[in-house]
Amino acid sequence: MAVVADAGTLYGLLAVGAGLATGLAGIGAGVGEQGIGAAVVGVVAEEPGFLGKGLFLMLLPETLIIFGLAVSLILMFAWTPFSGIVTP
Amino acid sequence: MLRPVKMSRVVVAGSKDVITPVVEKLHELHLLHIVNYNGSEPSFELGKPIGKAKEYSEDLIKLRSVTRYLDLKNKAPDKTYPESQILSEMDNLLNNVGADITATFERITVIDADVKTKRDQIRSLTPLAVLPLPLEAYYGYDSLATFVGTVATPVEADVAKVSSANEVFSGSAKNATFVAVFVPAEKASEVSSVLSEHGFSETSVPRLEGSVDSAIAALESSIKSLEGEKAPLQKKLVDAKKQYEDLMLATDEYLSMQTAKTEAPLRFAETANAFVIDGYVPSDQFSRLKSELESAAGGKLEVQMISDKEADELVEKGEDIPTKMDNPSLVKPYELITRLFAIPEYKEFDPSLLIFVFFPIMFGMILGDVGYGVMSLLVLIMLKKKFRTPGWQQLINIVMIASVWSIIFGFFFGEIFGPLGLWGRIMGHLPEHEIELAKEAGLYFGEGVFGTLGRIGPLGIFPLDRLATNAVLLLIGTSIFIGVIHCSVGSILGIKTELYYGEKKHAYFERLPVMLFQIFFSVALLGLVMGQSVLTYLGIIVVVVSIVMMVIGPEGPMGLAHVPSYVSNLISYLRLLAIGLASVGLAYAANQLAFYVIMPMLSGGATNSEEFTIPAIIVGIMILVVVHFINFLLGILSPFMHPLRLHYVEMFTKFYSAHGGGVEYSPFGHVRRFLKA
Numbered sequence: 001m002a003v004v005a006d007a008g009t010l011y012g013l014l015a016v017g018a019g020l021a022t023g024l025a026g027i028g029a030g031v032g033e034q035g036i037g038a039a040v041v042g043v044v045a046e047e048p049g050f051l052g053k054g055l056f057l058m059l060l061p062e063t064l065i066i067f068g069l070a071v072s073l074i075l076m077f078a079w080t081p082f083s084g085i086v087t088p
Numbered sequence: 089m090l091r092p093v094k095m096s097r098v099v100v101a102g103s104k105d106v107i108t109p110v111v112e113k114l115h116e117l118h119l120l121h122i123v124n125y126n127g128s129e130p131s132f133e134l135g136k137p138i139g140k141a142k143e144y145s146e147d148l149i150k151l152r153s154v155t156r157y158l159d160l161k162n163k164a165p166d167k168t169y170p171e172s173q174i175l176s177e178m179d180n181l182l183n184n185v186g187a188d189i190t191a192t193f194e195r196i197t198v199i200d201a202d203v204k205t206k207r208d209q210i211r212s213l214t215p216l217a218v219l220p221l222p223l224e225a226y227y228g229y230d231s232l233a234t235f236v237g238t239v240a241t242p243v244e245a246d247v248a249k250v251s252s253a254n255e256v257f258s259g260s261a262k263n264a265t266f267v268a269v270f271v272p273a274e275k276a277s278e279v280s281s282v283l284s285e286h287g288f289s290e291t292s293v294p295r296l297e298g299s300v301d302s303a304i305a306a307l308e309s310s311i312k313s314l315e316g317e318k319a320p321l322q323k324k325l326v327d328a329k330k331q332y333e334d335l336m337l338a339t340d341e342y343l344s345m346q347t348a349k350t351e352a353p354l355r356f357a358e359t360a361n362a363f364v365i366d367g368y369v370p371s372d373q374f375s376r377l378k379s380e381l382e383s384a385a386g387g388k389l390e391v392q393m394i395s396d397k398e399a400d401e402l403v404e405k406g407e408d409i410p411t412k413m414d415n416p417s418l419v420k421p422y423e424l425i426t427r428l429f430a431i432p433e434y435k436e437f438d439p440s441l442l443i444f445v446f447f448p449i450m451f452g453m454i455l456g457d458v459g460y461g462v463m464s465l466l467v468l469i470m471l472k473k474k475f476r477t478p479g480w481q482q483l484i485n486i487v488m489i490a491s492v493w494s495i496i497f498g499f500f501f502g503e504i505f506g507p508l509g510l511w512g513r514i515m516g517h518l519p520e521h522e523i524e525l526a527k528e529a530g531l532y533f534g535e536g537v538f539g540t541l542g543r544i545g546p547l548g549i550f551p552l553d554r555l556a557t558n559a560v561l562l563l564i565g566t567s568i569f570i571g572v573i574h575c576s577v578g579s580i581l582g583i584k585t586e587l588y589y590g591e592k593k594h595a596y597f598e599r600l601p602v603m604l605f606q607i608f609f610s611v612a613l614l615g616l617v618m619g620q621s622v623l624t625y626l627g628i629i630v631v632v633v634s635i636v637m638m639v640i641g642p643e644g645p646m647g648l649a650h651v652p653s654y655v656s657n658l659i660s661y662l663r664l665l666a667i668g669l670a671s672v673g674l675a676y677a678a679n680q681l682a683f684y685v686i687m688p689m690l691s692g693g694a695t696n697s698e699e700f701t702i703p704a705i706i707v708g709i710m711i712l713v714v715v716h717f718i719n720f721l722l723g724i725l726s727p728f729m730h731p732l733r734l735h736y737v738e739m740f741t742k743f744y745s746a747h748g749g750g751v752e753y754s755p756f757g758h759v760r761r762f763l764k765a
Contacts, residue, residue: 051428052427052428052429052430053429053430055428055732055733055736056429056733056736056737056740059729059732059733059736059737060737062660062663062730062733063656063659063660066659066660066663066666067656067659069663069666070659073560073564073662073666077557077561
């Protein structure tokens with residue numbers, strides 16, 4: 001089989017993938033939190049007692065970015081198929 | 089500790105003769121959480137205020153308006169006053185001082201309004217200077233209509249067409265043409281429509297006399313004199329605030345107390361000759377309440393504890409048993425975090441103790457730096473003296489305990505202001521060849537040492553360099569492991585709560601499977617990582633069993649919809665590692681930049697730290713200070729917010745929100761702040 005790419009390129013592509021995973025997930029989480037955050041500020045202005053519950057709701061989409069991060073960590077540290085040819 | 093204080097439902101019934109001493113005593117005891125009488129029993133009426141309720145509340149309103157003028161805020165007391173002093177000074181404070189302050193404040197308001205009108209007049213007068221008319225020429229006509237304002241195009245010809253008798257003055261200012269048109273009153277409407285065709289917009293002319301310039305000068309000088317009058321008045325208010333602040337707050341406290349006492353019977357049930365008070369009291373305080381009240385009433389009163397069964401019936405009718413959280417003083421600050429979410433119901437668990445256990449560890453694991461920990465501890469000790477209100481004190485205590493943990497983790501991670509920084513310079517490094525050996529064996533966890541102790545722990549993993557690959561993998565495992573424990577504790581509380589409410593099906597088929605799923609899901613993962621297929625199979629089998637249990641459970645197949653969220657709950661704990669890595673990364677970059685780039689570069693390529701020149705060291709230290717300061721600010725905020733989220737979203741949902749928020753125990757009475765007991 002022909003060599004498609006050398007080890008350095010593959011490692012670079014892994015890093016780009018990892019970056020995209022975290023970055024795009026971050027944008028997603030941000031978009032999600034934007035609407036909730038605005039609504040929570042509105043509610044808290046009327047009823048300060050809702051701060052805790054509002055915070056709870058606002059922090060829900062934060063998990064998204066952790067998913068992206070988990071994918072990045074797997075790519076960077078635990079991705080084995082190329083381990084024979086890829087050395088950082 | 090995990091349960092709120094046990095409460096007893098009591099009924100106090102007595103003769104109306106003794107209502108005043110009884111209310112006085114109740115207020116002093118600060119024990120009884122009164123359940124307001126709602127007027128539902130036909131034979132009992134709502135109580136009426138006793139004593140001078142009206143006078144007290146009137147005085148309070150008077151005082152509050154004065155404190156508003158002085159812009160007094162609630163604050164920690166600087167000194168306290170005996171009640172007798174308040175009584176003797178109250179009259180003077182409310183009537184003389186208060187009236188003076190009110191008059192001063194009102195005068196300032198009048199001056200402000202006056203200045204504003206005069207400014208507006210100046211603004212509308214200024215453009216009129218281009219017209220050659222004195223101000224009295226603009227008003228006071230019976231048979232003439234006056235139009236003053238700006239126009240876009242010349243109007244003389246068109247005005248002459250509709251009204252042959254006319255007088256038009258015009259002049260151009262910066263970017264508009266000003267006109268003053270005088271026509272007979274009967275032509276007013278026609279002229280008005282002609283003018284509007286020319287884009288006329290009217291200006292109101294103030295009713296003043298003399299030339300425009302002299303009028304403006306007069307207005308300006310009167311503004312000046314008004315402002316001259318205002319300055320000493322404002323100073324007077326500031327002085328009054330300084331002089332009377334504490335006394336006013338103390339009087340406010342006294343009057344609020346008196347109002348609460350005199351209006352308390354509004355919450356009681358009354359007949360013609362007797363009164364009944366319903367309420368809750370901590371069970372261990374019941375005998376004290378009974379004996380104190382009975383001695384205060386001289387026998388004309390009966391205090392009874394209602395049996396648990398009857399109390400349960402009242403709860404079913406919608407009465408809320410108040411929750412009094414019961415925690416040792418070290419845990420007390422963490423009640424703030426519980427309260428921010430919701431007050432637990434009387435039958436639910438109070439998770440403050442668990443927050444006390446987990447929150448600081450999570451904070452410490454994320455921040456994990458001796459330098460940052462010591463710095464935040466010092467900053468907090470300073471803030472603690474400055475912010476003395478209870479809310480701030482609690483918050484500061486929370487972060488202080490957490491900072492201690494971050495110092496402890498700082499020793500595990502070998503970080504003082506980041507890796508590669510001070511730690512290495514104080515404790516030293518592993519020799520090169522040992523680093524090589526460790527790397528070859530795949531056991532490289534960092535190059536720091538604990539001084540002469542070297543590296544310690546199994547396989548010599550401490551001090552752990554969080555940026556090393558092995559350490560990241562290890563911390564991923566640790567984070568998930570903490571997550572499993574954290575979620576399981578939450579699930580156990582959930583199971584116990586459901587059992588306490590007598591809902592066995594919810595306990596065993598809704599809460600228990602979640603716990604089994606999360607524990608054995610991670611066991612299966614562990615098996616995969618360690619290559620132990622026994623663990624993997626065991627994990628998978630129990631996970632399948634738990635899913636089957638969920639389907640059997642009260643939610644039926646809909647319960648399956650929650651399964652992905654149980655996995656994401658666990659993955660969410662990766663933030664313990666991730667946020668830490670981000671701040672370590674920044675600290676590492678700062679140290680690299682200063683010690684390995686800037687300092688050698690500015691010293692002309694010196695590689696040994698002894699050859700660094702003084703300017704290079706100064707610039708390097710400046711960079712270190714700035715970057716570490718930014719990192720420190722971020723490093724306090726995110727380790728606080730993220731464990732908070734892990735508690736609220738991942739843990740509390742396992743047991744908390746099942747039955748809604750509780751009512752906080754707020755006994756009738758008052759904690760004296762500005763008043764001496």
